[in-house]
Amino acid sequence: MGPGKTAIALAAACVLLAPARAAAQEPVRDFSQLNTRLAPGDTIWVTDAQGREVKGRIAALGADVITLEGRGLRTFASPDVTTITVRRGDSLGNGALIGLAVGGLGTGLACLATAEGQDKEWCALVAVVYAGIGSAIGVGIDALIPGRKLVAYRAPGIAGKPPARLSIGPVITPRAKGVALSFAF
Secondary structure, three states: OOHHHHHHHHHHHHHHOOOOOOOOOOEEEOHHHHHHOOOOOOEEEEOOOOOOOOOOOEEEEEEOOEEEEEEEEEEEEHEEEEEEEEEEOOOOOOHHHHHHHHHHHHHHHHHHOOOOHHHHHHHHHHHHHHHHHHHHHHHHHHHHOOOOOOEEEEOOOOOOOOOOOEEEEEEEOOOOOEEEEEEEO
C-alpha cells in the first residue's frame, strides 16, 4: 500500500473510530430537582420572569429558592425564574487526542512519504516526538476554550425558543429615508 493510500486509510479509521458526541441532558422542570444538576459554588446565569439575566455563584440551593452571590446576595423564588444556565467545562482529553493525531500521524505520514531507504527508520521516532508536542499543544488550546452553556432548569410552560422581539430603527441612505421595523418570534 502506497503512502497516499495509507494516509487515506488512517484518516478513515480516525473518523470511524471517533466517539459520538453524547447528547446533553434535558433541563429539569421542577425547581426541587435543581440539586441533581447544580451545587453550591457553581457559577450560573438566572433569567427571571422579566427576561433579565443575572450571573452569580450559588450560595444556597433550596427546594423553591436559589440564592446567588455576585454583587451582594440575591434570592430568586421558583415562580420568578424562567431558566437557569450553567457552563460545563470540556474534557482536555479530546484536545490531547486531536493534537496527538495531527502531530504524530501527520508527521509520521509526511516522513514516510518523503524519506528514502535508511531515513525511514527515523520516522517512528520523529512521529512519537511530534505526537507528544502536538498532544501538549492540543491540551493547551483546549484549556483556553470555555465550556458550553447548558440549560439546567427551564420553568414549566417555557419553550426552548427566545421570546418574541420587536426592533425599530432608522434607515438613511442616499436614495431613501425611513424606518425599519423587524419582528422576530
